[in-house]
Each structure stands twice: as C-alpha cells, then as structure tokens.
Amino acid sequence: MENVIINGLQQGLIYGFMALGVLLTFRILGFPDLTVEGTFPLGAAVAATAVVKGIDPTIAVLLGAASGGVAGAATGLMHTRLKVNNILAGILTASAIYTVMLRVMGRPNTPLLAYDSFFTKAMGLFGLNESQMSLFEMQVATISILFIMVLAARLLLGWFLKTDMGLTIRATGSNEKMIRALGVNTENTKLLTLVIANTLVGLSGALACQNQGFADVGMGFGVLVAAIASVIVGEMLFGGRSLSMLLTGVVLGSILYRSLLALGLRLNLPAEDFKMVTALLVLLALTLPNLKLGKANSKKKTSMLGSLTRSLGAEKQ
Amino acid sequence: MIKLNNIYKYFFADTPNEVVALNNINLNIKEGDFVTVIGSNGAGKSTLLKAIAGVEMVDQGIIELAGKDVTSQPEHKRAREIGRIDQDPMASTASDMTIEENLAMAYMRGRRRGLLRAVTGGRTKRFKEVVADVGLGLENRLQVPVGTLSGGQRQALALVMATIAQPKLLLLDEHTAALDPKAAKQIMEITRKIVDTKKLTTLMITHNMEQAIKFGTRLIMMHRGEIILDINQQEKEKLTVPQLIEKFTNTSGTTFDDDRVLLAN
Numbered sequence A: 001m002e003n004v005i006i007n008g009l010q011q012g013l014i015y016g017f018m019a020l021g022v023l024l025t026f027r028i029l030g031f032p033d034l035t036v037e038g039t040f041p042l043g044a045a046v047a048a049t050a051v052v053k054g055i056d057p058t059i060a061v062l063l064g065a066a067s068g069g070v071a072g073a074a075t076g077l078m079h080t081r082l083k084v085n086n087i088l089a090g091i092l093t094a095s096a097i098y099t100v101m102l103r104v105m106g107r108p109n110t111p112l113l114a115y116d117s118f119f120t121k122a123m124g125l126f127g128l129n130e131s132q133m134s135l136f137e138m139q140v141a142t143i144s145i146l147f148i149m150v151l152a153a154r155l156l157l158g159w160f161l162k163t164d165m166g167l168t169i170r171a172t173g174s175n176e177k178m179i180r181a182l183g184v185n186t187e188n189t190k191l192l193t194l195v196i197a198n199t200l201v202g203l204s205g206a207l208a209c210q211n212q213g214f215a216d217v218g219m220g221f222g223v224l225v226a227a228i229a230s231v232i233v234g235e236m237l238f239g240g241r242s243l244s245m246l247l248t249g250v251v252l253g254s255i256l257y258r259s260l261l262a263l264g265l266r267l268n269l270p271a272e273d274f275k276m277v278t279a280l281l282v283l284l285a286l287t288l289p290n291l292k293l294g295k296a297n298s299k300k301k302t303s304m305l306g307s308l309t310r311s312l313g314a315e316k317q
Numbered sequence B: 001m002i003k004l005n006n007i008y009k010y011f012f013a014d015t016p017n018e019v020v021a022l023n024n025i026n027l028n029i030k031e032g033d034f035v036t037v038i039g040s041n042g043a044g045k046s047t048l049l050k051a052i053a054g055v056e057m058v059d060q061g062i063i064e065l066a067g068k069d070v071t072s073q074p075e076h077k078r079a080r081e082i083g084r085i086d087q088d089p090m091a092s093t094a095s096d097m098t099i100e101e102n103l104a105m106a107y108m109r110g111r112r113r114g115l116l117r118a119v120t121g122g123r124t125k126r127f128k129e130v131v132a133d134v135g136l137g138l139e140n141r142l143q144v145p146v147g148t149l150s151g152g153q154r155q156a157l158a159l160v161m162a163t164i165a166q167p168k169l170l171l172l173d174e175h176t177a178a179l180d181p182k183a184a185k186q187i188m189e190i191t192r193k194i195v196d197t198k199k200l201t202t203l204m205i206t207h208n209m210e211q212a213i214k215f216g217t218r219l220i221m222m223h224r225g226e227i228i229l230d231i232n233q234q235e236k237e238k239l240t241v242p243q244l245i246e247k248f249t250n251t252s253g254t255t256f257d258d259d260r261v262l263l264a265n
C-alpha cells in the first residue's frame, strides 16, 4: 500500500505538469492539441541525450521543456499561419517528432542509469547525499522536489491566467469573436498557449525520463488520453467552479489517476488492459451526460465538462 | 471620422447565386455623428457594419477611419478604435468569465496586454463607477460570471465594454432586437446616455422606425445594398413614421417588406 501511495504521488506529480498543459489547451483554450503525444517523449529524448552529452541534468530538463515549446510552436504556426486544421497540425508535428527523437538519440532509447539524475542533483542542493539515503528516503525526497515544482507551476499558471495576457487565452476559449472585437489577435494567443502548454508537457517528459532512468520513443503512447482522464477526474471530483479549483483539481486528478493505476498494478490487474479501460472511462465521462439526459435539455448539465467536450467534438448537436 | 468610398461587397461572386450585399456605398460620417440605419431584410446593413469593422473584407473601394486607410487592416487591428455590439447577447461578452474580467479585457482595448494583473483594486474602482452609471446594480456583482446575467444585463455590460476605452467609432447592430420590450427600452436609454456623455461617433442599425427617428443626428435607409435615403438632423426632427415609409416606397419603388419594422410600430 505504501508503494501505491509513493508511486501514485511520484507519477501523479510528474504527469501533473502534462495535465496542466492539457488543461490549458483542451479545456481553457478549447484547442484539441494532439502534439502532446509527441511532445512528452521528445522532452524525455532531449533531456536524456543532453545528460549523455555531459550537460548538467537541471539544464537538460530545461532543454527538454524548451523542446516541447518548440513543438508547440510548430503546431501553432501550422494552424494559425498555414491554416491547417488543428487536429491535423498536431498529428503532423507529433509524427515529425518521431524522426526528430530518433535523430537526436540516434536510437530508439537512451538508458541513463550511469548518470546523475536531476533529482539527485536537486537533493544535493538541499544537502542530501544519495549514498547515505534509504530507498524510502530517496522517494520521499523526490516527491518533495516534484511537489515544490508542481506547486510552483500551478501558482505561476494561476497568476498568469489572471494577467491581461492570460485573460486573452481564457477569452479565446470562451468567445473568440468577442476578444477579437476587443483588439486581440487570437491567432497569436493560440500560438502562445500552445507553446506554454507543450513546454509543460516537455517538462513532464523530461522529468519522467529522469525519474525512470531512460528515454524511449514509445513512452508517449497513450499519455494524452491519460492526461485527459486526469483532467476529467480533477474537474469532476475537485470541482471546476473557479479557475484556482480547476488548476489544483487537475493536479490532484493526476495524482488520483496515477494512484489508481499503481493500485491496479499492486492488485495484479492485467496492465495491458489499462489503456483500454482509461479510454473507455474517458469516453463514458464525455458522453454520459448526453446519454443520461436524452432528449431533455442537456446543454446546461454538461457545462462542467462542457468546453472539454466541445474541443473533443463529442458535444451533442 | 469614417469615410467609405465606392464600396462593393459580393457574396458567391461569379455564381448564379451572386449577392451584391454592398453596391457602391459612399458614406462620410463626421466626428460626433450618431447615425441610425434602417432598411428591409437583407438590405446589407449588417454587412455594412461588418465591412467597417473588418469582419468582412470588401471587394472594392476604400475605407478610412480617422483619416487612415484601413481597407486591408484585419479586424483585430481596427478593433483598437472600434467598439461593436451584436444583436446576440451571447456574442459580445465571455460567459465563463466574471463581469470584472470582461471589463478588464475591454479596458485594455488598443493597449499592450502584458503580465500585469488584469483585475486590480484600482481598476475595480473604476469599473464600479462606469457600471454603476448604467443603473442596473451590476456594480455589486463584479465577481459573478457573465453567463448568469440576463440578456438585458449582458447587453448593458456589452455597451460599457464597447465604450470604456473611448473608441473612435461605435457600431451597434440591432443590439436590442433579442431583448424583451422593457429591457430593449432600458438598453436604448443607456445607449443614448453613453453616446451623449462620451460624445461617441456612432452607427446604429435598428429595425424600429420610431427608434431610428427618435435617436441620433442622422438617418440612413438601405435597400438592396444601396443607401437610398440620407436624412439630416433638421429633417429628421420633423419626420414621422408614415412619412418615412412613404419616402421608402417612392425611392425604392417597392413596399417595405420587413414585418418586424411594421410590427414595431
């Protein structure tokens, strides 16, 4: 049980960055950004390669995050400047990223066990020495570091979304015509949002690779659906009434979701079924409000997941 | 303030369904003018406003705003100087966001939107004042999401938002048409008050002839993409609705076919 909690917290916090990014695009901007399936392993691949090349793990993680931002910019430019459909733009970038990862790493995966990780470095900052710590102490320290980082990201995002610039992102998701009529170039807003969100996802991937000790081109598979599941869990359980609750709820949702996965593993449930179960749960969560209410006025009651549903195109016409 | 020279706008150009939505429009609106626009369904009124705002690009002609050629400027650039409200109360405000957030976005019209907090004590104080001026009690509900407001309240807020940054031009497209008569009357009074105190150059489409005569300093009537009547203030003051209908029939050679206009009397 202890392991379940530790794993859940560790994974949940790492993927929490990604959940925040997905919240930003899918839920707040209403942009179904599929780039993230590629951005996540890209962040890992770039960070891993940087570490192997002798770059400090902290800088390597930042490079991983930045590579995510570049990927977001690619999708954003395709969509806003070249007028490529939003889903397709994301798919094109994600697909191209596959080549980039293979080129960067030179092979499909990079093991990092022989190198210092970002986490041991960070522990060093607090005067902790890896060789003198038990596994449990290491795990607690890792979780603490992640917690501080996620908290910082959460607070930063919360602050940003309340600035003049941040408001334009929320307004573009809420009523694009209106904010354009107030003098905002919404194309630039979308581009900016994609860069920020994918930077968070790249960071998530970079931290995941530092935590697990390797990067692999296949590690992005299914992460988007998992992140959407976390956003849904967060919004349903912890409430989407206010922006702050939403941001915090999504991180908690990510932790809860990862804890459930860890619990499933602990109970020896077949791990190969997890992606199918997650996909079905997401499908259910998005369509249940429609099915349940049938012909009755469904508009109002779906509003909680409304804009997520809208950007995923599952809304009943 | 705004000058339109030989404006043409076609829809479905070069097809059998071609529509000439704007047919050689020439219009010169002076600073401080409050122009009411009236005309039958499909006359091109909304298209005229959209062409000025840059929502629709024109196919021919030149549009000048405050002496500057803006014909090829995109909407978001022109919007720095132009406030605009639609008939749909959902269209001009963001329902997921609070009243003060909506106001903050409007307040920043035409300015750089940076990393300063959008809703601050100082701004809130100012928002309270301007919102209190419309007299709907919204000043005590600044933290409420706009989605919870009534249509009339939303349009009142939209009016404040369109004018808070002192635009060079205010465009109103039947902004009371979706409201019940009482709310519509209220919003018209608020409109008049704001336009007067801020001395805004305004173009207002209405389907209510009485309103078109009662409000504003100039009246234009459109028909099939053309301006067929242009009535100045002195003339307008003496005008009655039957006279206006008669003028329309004589000039256009058809009878006025907009049910809403006739019912509105």
Ligand SMILES: Nc1ncnc2c1ncn2[C@@H]1O[C@H](COP(=O)(O)OP(=O)(O)OP(=O)(O)O)[C@@H](O)[C@H]1O
Binding pocket: B011, B012, B019, B020, B021, B039, B040, B041, B042, B043, B044, B045, B046, B047, B048
């Ligand atoms: N986006 C569009 N695509 C095709 N045709 C359009 C479009 N917008 C307007 N039209 C056509 O252009 C003509 C003028 O329309 P417009 O909306 O300007 O009329 P209006 O005077 O505002 O009418 P109403 O009183 O009904 O609002 C109409 O024939 C209309 O069908």
Ligand SMILES: [Mg+2]
Binding pocket: B045, B046, B047
């Ligand atoms: Mg119209």
